[in-house]
Amino acid sequence: MAGSATRAVLALLLAFVLLATGCAAIPTSGPVGVISAADGDAEAVEPVFDPQGPAPGASPERILLDFITAGTGAGEGYSVARQFLTTSLQDTWQPEERIVLFRSDPRVEKREAEGVYQIQLETTGTIDARGVRSNTTVPSTETLGVRMVQVDGEWRIDEIPDGIMIAQSSARDLLxxxxxxxxxxxxxxxxxxxxxxxxxxxxxxxxxxxxxxxxxxxxxxxxxxxxxxxxxxxxxxxxxxxxxxxxxxxxxxxxxxxxxxxxxxxxxxxxxxxxxxxxxxxxxxSGQPIQLGDAAPDLVVPELTPDVGGEQVAISGNQLVRVRNGSVIEIEGLPSVSSFDPREPATSVSGSAYSFLDEDRTKLFVTAPGSEVREIADGESLTQPSFDPDNWVWTSRRVDGTTEVLAIPPGGSKDNAVVLAAGWLGDRRVKDLRVSRDGSRALIVTDRGETGELLLTGITRSAQGAPQTLTTPLSLPVAVAVDTAKWAGQSTIVASPVSADAEVEPTVLQLSGEQETMAPLVGVLGISAGSDAEDTFYAQTAETLFSRLGTSWVDENLDVLDPAFPG
Structure with a gap:
């Protein structure tokens, strides 16, 4: 994303460079979104929708600061911002190749070489040419190298990286x-x-x-x-x-x-x-209207927001039960599972199959009304099972210091479990794994040493629908430590630390990058979510189950363990 010209004196300056001291690196991946300016931020930069061109006699520093402001005016192909550039750069500059979002006032510094300057920014994220946003949980810094020249006695920008710079306080209005x-x-x-x-x-x-x-x-x-x-x-x-x-x-x-x-x-x-x-x-x-023909018999109308209903599976009295409308309901026809000391249950969207772990998290079982209980996987540190839309049961386990992700087909056993290729997991320990309701993505909470990560990965499948690999993940920065995360619809995730006695603040994350912090709860042991984060978001403590109301919690007065919505 460098400018069109290159010169030896600018070889380092024209690259996007992170300041080496006192800052964290901007990640190459992350969620998209807008970080709002803090209330009362004295340095918030107001959006300018009708920016002005360069002032006569303006200094190089003033030209650069006004150029940043002019980048907020996208009208007529950023015609005002182009006035700050030399004629040759006006023709090649790509304003939306990269958008840098910043907070506080930009700093402009002159360098030793003639006409060479730096723009220093405290950044909160970037947006690339495809509209993909990368965020950081804490502000970072970035330095852009610039060359200025005089044209008819007026300072103009002759070299600058492609892209514009937008204050975070203006982002909601401009993006x-x-x-x-x-x-x-x-x-x-x-x-x-x-x-x-x-x-x-x-x-x-x-x-x-x-x-x-x-x-x-x-x-x-x-x-x-x-x-x-x-x-x-x-x-x-x-x-x-x-x-x-x-x-x-x-x-x-x-x-x-x-x-x-x-x-x-x-x-x-x-x-x-x-x-x-x-x-x-x-x-x-394509030059003229394209005729679509008669409705094809194989045309499927995809689901936009798969509904998992309002019923959860949970543990009560050492048995699997349903939780619905504030009540605990027995599952008819389901065999007793008390001898297995069940924990971390899961159920398919259809409710035709159930899965759970034993108390030690070393064995994974499945069962169904009218069927026996079968062990389908074993291993160290098994994670809560998750059903995909085709009723494959997913979990992960530790093997010789590494993590394996398993998917067991419907009716399957240990013998035909699929171990998914996910070399990027390395030495990460998986704490939670949830397959999305569309079956195309997996939400994974990992722990590497003392650092927790919230990751989003794609699931590749064979032509027959069998899971094969987990793609290189997208990192979802969260402001607090995360021990567990669940889907709350297609584009919403709920995440939370877990603690038996500390105060915990669960978080609602949108894939667009926006985050909302819930009111604190003491002793959160787990969370669950259905088709949305408004009406079907729950937090479990040792004594009871809480449901969301606004940003607060309502005590459901239910003594159940490990509630989970289908999926």
Missing amino acids: ISHSLYFYSSNYRYWVPDARWFVRRTGVTARIVAAMLGGPVTYLQGSVTSAFPEGVKLARDSVPITSGKASVDLTAEVLDNATDLALQQMNQQLSANLVGLNDVTSVEMT
Whole structure:
């Protein structure tokens, strides 16, 4: 993301450089989102929607600071910001190649070389050209090298890295978050891919272009797009007339395209655009309207938000029970499991199968109404089982100082358990593992030494749907230590430390990067969540079960252990 010219004196300055002292490195991956400015932040920079061009006679320092402000004006292709650049740089500068979000006032420093300056920023995150945001849990610093020259007696920027700089206090006004949607590998579910875009004319086209460019790295191989590789927008706009978005695509979209493929493309475009900028329908064109043909019999309408209901499985009286509407209910036809000292239960979405661990977390069992109890896995430090949509049972275990992730097929046993390839786990110890309700992702809490990590990884599968690998994960920075995390819908995660006697503050995280801290509870032993984090978020203590009400908690007066929603 360097500028167009390179010179020896700027070899180090023109790269994006982190200050070596007193700062943490910006990660290469992380959630997208906006960090709000603190209330009463005296140094918050207000957004400027109609920035001014360079003032006559302005110093180099003033030019650079005003250039940062001018970057908030996206109108007419950032025409005002380009006025601060030399003519040659105006033609090559790419403002949305990289967006740096910063807090406090930027600092400009002159270097020894003539015309060379540095912009120093206290950063909270970056957004790349694809709209993928990387956050840090604590502010970091970054230094940008700049070369200034005089043009007709006025200072102008001759070299600067591509991109703009936006104050975090302005981010909510200047940026929008939008989830792209891709198909799960079996086309049954929509899988969200959270991105951020500058709020400006043409943002609809940018969203379509990002979707055509494919999913974020951690989802590659675990989701699919209906659009063939190489298809692009034929023009840099998506006209919207009477609610209909007309998406003009390059001719590759029609190469060997069946009616089913075209209908899947149109369906994916609709999932991404309907509801955005008053879009109510989508039309695909390639020079002229594309005919979709009669509805293909194999066309599946994917689920956007899989519903897991309002019922949980839990342990009460050393038996598996259901928890529903504030009551504990016996599971009819289920064999007694008391002799196994059950803990950490799980159930399939259909409620047709149950799984649990023994008290030592060394054996994994499955059962069902009218069936016996079967042991399907064993090992050290087994994690709470998780059912995917096809009723594979997932867990992890420690083997010779490393971690294995296992998936056991429906009706399976130790003999046909799949050990997923996940070399990136290394020496990490998995504390919690939950498969998403679309079956395309896994939420993993790991512990490496004394450092906890919240990770999001994609699940690749064979053509027959068997799990194969876990992709290189996305790190989700959280401000507090995390011992457990659960899905609360497709784009929401709840996470929490666990302590028998300390005060704990559970957190709600959006994949867009926003976080909400709940009221503290003493002695949180676990959490559970259903299809959302508003009405189906629970915290368990040694004495009772609490449900969420706003940002506070309501005592359900239920003495149960390890409640868990389906999945």
